Amino acid sequence: MNENNTIEEQYDYLLQCLKSEDMTNFRTAFFDLHIYEQGQFYQSLDEDERLRLYHYLSPKEMADMFDVIEEDNEDVKDYLKEMRPQYIADMLSEMYTDNAADILNQLDKASVARYLSIMDSDSAEEIKELLHYEDETAGAIMATEYVAIKANQTVHSAMNLLKKEARSAETIYYVYVIDEQERLIGVMSLRDLIVSDDDVMIADIVSERVISVKVGDDQADVAKTIRDYDFLAVPVTDYDDHLLGIITVDDIIDVIDDEAASDYSGLAGVNVEEVSDNxxxxxxxxxxxxxxxxxxxxxxxxxxxxxxxxxxxxxxxxxxxxxxxxxxxxxxxxxxxxxxxxxxxxxxxxxxxxxxxxxxxxxxxxxxxxxxxxxxxxxxxxxxxxxxxxxxxxxxxxxxxxxxxxxxxxxxxxxxxxxxxxxxxxxxxxxxxxxxxxxxxxxxxxxxxxxxxx
Amino acid sequence: MNENNTIEEQYDYLLQCLKSEDMTNFRTAFFDLHIYEQGQFYQSLDEDERLRLYHYLSPKEMADMFDVIEEDNEDVKDYLKEMRPQYIADMLSEMYTDNAADILNQLDKASVARYLSIMDSDSAEEIKELLHYEDETAGAIMATEYVAIKANQTVHSAMNLLKKEARSAETIYYVYVIDEQERLIGVMSLRDLIVSDDDVMIADIVSERVISVKVGDDQADVAKTIRDYDFLAVPVTDYDDHLLGIITVDDIIDVIDDEAASDYSGLAGVNVEEVSDNxxxxxxxxxxxxxxxxxxxxxxxxxxxxxxxxxxxxxxxxxxxxxxxxxxxxxxxxxxxxxxxxxxxxxxxxxxxxxxxxxxxxxxxxxxxxxxxxxxxxxxxxxxxxxxxxxxxxxxxxxxxxxxxxxxxxxxxxxxxxxxxxxxxxxxxxxxxxxxxxxxxxxxxxxxxxxxxx
Structure with a gap:
């Protein structure tokens, strides 16, 4: 990998800034890192250093990083104990709903209720919905940040909508076309949008053969769909075709890893995912x-x-x-x-x-x-x-x-x-x-x- | 999955069209299918039916389908035997180079030389390069269809270039910024481009911290990079940082599957990927x-x-x-x-x-x-x-x-x-x-x- 020789030096520099309470330089260097690396750095810190970090980063900035590190991490619970409840609530509401729900699923019911009660109510509603879905189903791993548009508009206006939602959506590379009842009726890739002229109507170019999965489908079946069709994301609908969310390929890679590890563990008679040095x-x-x-x-x-x-x-x-x-x-x-x-x-x-x-x-x-x-x-x-x-x-x-x-x-x-x-x-x-x-x-x-x- | 109840009917209808030599209706219905489904249909045919299909579809159309079905398919060699050499050469030159190289790697040297000699020379050159890379390295799985731009231009002109290349590139969701010597110096996501104003210079907004892999890296390490960073694609460079190709997430899913199956096979003492009913x-x-x-x-x-x-x-x-x-x-x-x-x-x-x-x-x-x-x-x-x-x-x-x-x-x-x-x-x-x-x-x-x- 490129620049591998310098990443440890960057971590060292960040640690120095933290210790010398140099917030400005810390923030500059920190945001030069990829969020995955931010997460690696965060996880290498001790408690005192992390406590300082919570002062240096906003809940939104922390949320971006937690979107990457939450997978299967057993330390997340301990991290949350160090933060103020309002900070946690704000962070969870800024995270992608599927990841926020994953974290809440690891906590006891009292904490979940507490954080949801002090969170902004829109986010709380969306997360609550996800908490209901059974583990390892499409519903449990889907995110609700997708871009949905109506068919009776031009490519130009759709692109404008996309630009507005580009910062918050989990993927903007697919746009889902819905009818008045929010039923999924079509899908367009951003590639399709880009090569189309500005004044073409969406209704005229949208593909109406949508491959979707049902909210109760097993996650392994969703993985199979994404793998077979080479999709970057697949829409999730209820049994009346209402669009509920999307599942992106990066989440599916984790599913494929988990399923493979669980087959391997089964054959070996030991859970290889929970490896301990003790x-x-x-x-x-x-x-x-x-x-x-x-x-x-x-x-x-x-x-x-x-x-x-x-x-x-x-x-x-x-x-x-x-x-x-x-x-x-x-x-x-x-x-x-x-x-x-x-x-x-x-x-x-x-x-x-x-x-x-x-x-x-x-x-x-x-x-x-x-x-x-x-x-x-x-x-x-x-x-x-x-x-x-x-x-x-x-x-x-x-x-x-x-x-x-x-x-x-x-x-x-x-x-x-x-x-x-x-x-x-x-x-x-x-x-x-x-x-x-x-x-x-x-x-x-x-x-x-x-x-x-x- | 949606519309699962009708996909068999569509296959039946296609078969009918094929048998009654109704090329027009066949083509309409065929291109209504997702290419993955086209591939499934193709693989369900017998030899006579396939022979007719080669008359109905252009090498380019066949190439789109072969891009999806080539993975690990042992029948591909037999399919090629049914086609005319020039048809094969044209089809291979229209495929993504990584997939064309995968197919050629399964053939004997005489056939490879023959197809390359009657192929258009640009494609032949690119494929030849890929054939040199060792199996299971980044070089062996990379594609050469990427979008590369220079930094001294505006977002507007970059977008125009992107539109032109959108049909042939394997992904347009990342744009790679190179210098005069074709060295990789930066990367931009399409998301970044879309939210930027038209007259901003690429040089001012490009991220110069590029995560890339080396052409000789093991495919498992490439998979780890894509998985950790949640990338849709990663650039591949030589040891002097020249951009050589990209590896997309759909190919990485296949790598992850293969590696998992090979670990599982090892533990069991039998290759579970080659399952036979005989x-x-x-x-x-x-x-x-x-x-x-x-x-x-x-x-x-x-x-x-x-x-x-x-x-x-x-x-x-x-x-x-x-x-x-x-x-x-x-x-x-x-x-x-x-x-x-x-x-x-x-x-x-x-x-x-x-x-x-x-x-x-x-x-x-x-x-x-x-x-x-x-x-x-x-x-x-x-x-x-x-x-x-x-x-x-x-x-x-x-x-x-x-x-x-x-x-x-x-x-x-x-x-x-x-x-x-x-x-x-x-x-x-x-x-x-x-x-x-x-x-x-x-x-x-x-x-x-x-x-x-x-």
Whole structure:
């Protein structure tokens, strides 16, 4: 990145100005920074320095910066505690409504009510509306600062309106055309406006095929729309096509990041978004899965205990337990990942339920056969005992097929039942497949017991 | 999405027009669609229908559509085989250069040379330049259609230039200001231009703090810049600050998707982006990892074989093999995921190497202690043998700590050595940790052998 070598020096200079109470130079240098960098600087300060900053910056200036830093930031609550309530209220009312609502959603109800009561009433109304929408829906992530125009005017007058709203709107690169009842009837890009002559009527050039999303749509579906159509923003309407807000591409990038991190976390059995350098905090986050799976693992142990006599007769059986459970677990993890991914990218989720399962089971049979045949040969030669090799190979084939079935069936069932399929974690599938693999292994082994004991 | 109920009908109508050779109505209805939908329709056709389409649409019209469908599409090569070479060359020259280069990168060298030789020479030159850049760098994903202006002109003349270039530029929402040597010296958003008075000089209002990326930068770093700064596009320069191209946010969304899918694939040990309904194809993609890990698993089996005598003396030991390897594997997967994620989001990768490892080992000790203590109590009560419980618990503590060490150390080392840390797959870590867990388990068990055999 350009000028990376000087950004630390700029932060140092700003800190100096703060310490020497040189507000004029501070403000000049501060506003030379991009708001993202302003936010980075702010977050590097200690409390005393931040307290001074609140005197140097207006609520509006602070709002611009908070529009950029609020995402997922756990410190925001602490920052708010340092500010005066009226300063907070003014700042929130100057922020984009979606971001202000995000911050309020992190606070307790009493604080929310307090800030809303001392805020200017227009902003308070708009923010209140957003607070009602369910988390992870279009309504929850939309902003209400968009430019809407009527169709019966010229390009010239539309451009004039745009210039007026350019400073406050979240994007001016799309203009939404509405009718008398505020229903969304068309959309124009600024590019369309710019290349049109001044005296052309909007009604004559507006595109009336509007792609929009409904206020209750899942945020992942909104992300898909913006990604597929390469939009910079998409309008959000209610079920009667009234325009309620817009969702811009920068918010969608955050959605895509969050969804990817949550799929990844699911597969790993740990929330990778809440990473801590404190081993006790990290452990507290990982132990619930580990201990739950420990109990599931205990079922596998009890199952093996059930066959303990078999093992004491033929201790060679113990040698291959971890090979069979491990390989089946690996295959199950692959199936799980493919199934979760398929669910994430497919639109029509019902059509493929049985076909997906059948494909996975057939894939299990094929990979199981190849893996089983390989281990049959290896064990046969190594132990000079092809009956034993056959037992291990056959168990491998069955265990892999069952693991593939579990790996694909469980996320598909969870989706059907309305849960997030990504929650079916990789560790859960491997631990479950340990159980089925051991069951299969010892059952096959006991059938052939008399043949391979040498 | 709006009008979703009618889009199939529109596709049906288009198909009818195509079949009845009604070119006029076909074209009217076709251009009513968004280009993304045009692409979807095109991809739903069979070869005969597509052949007719090439007669109905100009190379330029086809280019608009191909700009949207080219991403990751494996069918594109087949589509090209159906077109005349001159049609292909014209289409490629009308596409955005980054997309045309993406398509050419999928073809053999002879075809590339052929199309470039019959293409108009300006386009051919620009595309050739892009073909030189290494995959997954800023150069490989940038487009060369940007609007660049000189600083010594008024807002009015800049706006006029913009209007002229509005149809061909990939984005007109940023205007790049260059000096006589084509060096990037400033950037203006269209928003800035629109709110400025016509007779203001560009030099007086341009922001000279430009955030740009270098042509050799990794695409993941470019994505981070665009995401952090909420940009719609970022300029790409060479090492002497000459403006070479721009990267727009829609391309960055694809990068973010690809990177997330590749991290997810790494953790699962299977490429989830190449999903097939054919079990043989799926198996072919999964078997390399499964068979590789089978051999690693064989080392674990040989290790257990080494302790077979111990097992035949105390078959109870076999009961807990899968519990210890499974739990350690789960912990190792968690560590791996956290480490890979940390590497993906952290800028300063060197600073945290040892601290990350130490945090993970400490986390391993804490989770291992809690898990070990739990299993000590359970086994002690279940088997009425607290010495055995102690052996299992102690093995669990050590195996989890070692698994955490492996799960964090391996991706960090891979990063240091210049490999993609996401390639260290979850299945690899679990299979490796099977080996270390078994080693730890039997060593501890043999130390206490005399105490717990009852």
């Amino acid at each position: 081993p006790f905090k990290s452990s507290a986050k990982r132990l619930p899965w580990l201990i739950t799976l420990l109990f599931l693992g205990m079922s596998t142990a009890s199952l093996i205990a059930h066959y303990e006599e078999l093992v004491s007769e033929a201790s060679i059986l113990a040698v291959f337990i971890s090979l069979i459970t491990g390989t089946a677990g690996n295959a199950g993890t692959q199936s799980l990942a493919v199934a979760v991914r398929k669910l994430a990218v497919t639109d029509d989720k019902d059509a493929n339920f049985f076909r997906s399962i059948i494909t996975e089971v057939l894939t299990g049979l094929v990979t199981g056969f190849v893996t089983g045949a390989t281990i049959f040969v290896i064990v046969g030669i190594w132990k000079q005992n092809f009956t034993l090799g056959f037992v291990i190979g056959a168990a491998m084939l069955c265990a892999i097929t069952v693991a593939n079935l579990a790996g694909s069936l469980i996320p598909l069932l969870m989706e059907k039942l309305g849960f997030d399929p990504a929650v079916a974690s990789g560790p859960f599938i491997t631990t479950l497949s340990d159980l089925t693999s051991v069951l299969i292994y010892f059952n096959i082994a006991s059938l052939f017991m008399s043949y391979f004991i040498t | 079990p043989f194809k799926s198996s072919a993609k999964r078997l390399p990892w499964l068979i590789t890990l089978l051999f690693l698993g064989m080392s674990t089996a040989s290790l257990i074989a080494h302790y077979e005598e111990l097992v035949s003396e105390a078959s109870i030991l076999a009961v807990f093999i899968s519990l210890i390897t499974g739990t350690a594997g789960n912990a190792g997967t968690q560590s791996l995921a956290v480490a890979v994620r940390k590497l993906a989001v952290t800028d300063d990768k060197d600073a945290n190497f040892f601290r990350s490892i130490i945090t993970e080992v400490l986390t391993g000790l804490v989770t291992g202690f809690v898990t070990g203590a739990t299993i000590f109590v359970i086994v002690g009560i279940w088997k009425q043998n607290f010495t055995l419980g102690f052996v299992i618990g102690a093995a669990m503590l050590c195996a989890i700590t070692v698994a955490n060490l492996a799960g964090s150390l391996i991706p960090l080392l891979m990063e240091k050595l210049g490999f993609d840390p996401a390639v260290a797959s979850g299945p690899f870590i679990t299979t490796l940790s099977d080996l270390t867990s078994v080693l730890i388990y039997f060593n501890i068990a043999s130390l206490f052998m005399s105490y717990f055999i009852t």
